[in-house]
Amino acid sequence: MSELLLKRKKKLVILDGSSNHYIESIIDKIFKKMPLGMTKYQIQNFVLNKVDYPTPDSRYWQAKFELWSRIMKLYGLQFDYEETCAKIFYYDAKIKKDEDDPAEEARKQLYRVKKARAEFSKVMIKKNAEDTLREIRVFCETIKEIEPLMKHSKDEKESQEDGFWEAKRKQHPDVFKQRYDQ
Numbered sequence: 001m002s003e004l005l006l007k008r009k010k011k012l013v014i015l016d017g018s019s020n021h022y023i024e025s026i027i028d029k030i031f032k033k034m035p036l037g038m039t040k041y042q043i044q045n046f047v048l049n050k051v052d053y054p055t056p057d058s059r060y061w062q063a064k065f066e067l068w069s070r071i072m073k074l075y076g077l078q079f080d081y082e083e084t085c086a087k088i089f090y091y092d093a094k095i096k097k098d099e100d101d102p103a104e105e106a107r108k109q110l111y112r113v114k115k116a117r118a119e120f121s122k123v124m125i126k127k128n129a130e131d132t133l134r135e136i137r138v139f140c141e142t143i144k145e146i147e148p149l150m151k152h153s154k155d156e157k158e159s160q161e162d163g164f165w166e167a168k169r170k171q172h173p174d175v176f177k178q179r180y181d182q
Helices: 002-007 017-029 040-049 056-094 103-149 157-171 173-181
Strands: none
Touching: 002 173, 040 056, 040 103, 056 157, 157 173
């Protein structure tokens, strides 16, 4: 991704030369390795925390839900990527059109900008997809780690609900009293 930003022929015209060098150094040194998704630690300690999901069964089912949402995100990114590739193809066709009309030249310039934006989007979509895939792998690993600890069926969520809510009630009696009058 950073290669795409750094190899652009045009600098950021909204910035002066020294600012462009500063931005290039940030892209080259920091942004290259910056993950867009959550780390394994964040997933296991914040998304699947033991306060909100006090039983292994509840963490298992939440992990499956999170896994499903990441898979759906990945499919959405795939459609975004395909649409972006089609836009690039379209913009290329519009740019290659031969006419000497000044208005046509202005449209070509607009298509060049749209194409550059689409190429940038394509790279960002790929980066996002790679990080989403990494999160999917972490959720799959976590599910495998939790399965042996489960007390109820891993095929039927309903079987664990009473244990999950009872554990939450014990952890947060004031919340349950306030919200549910229990």
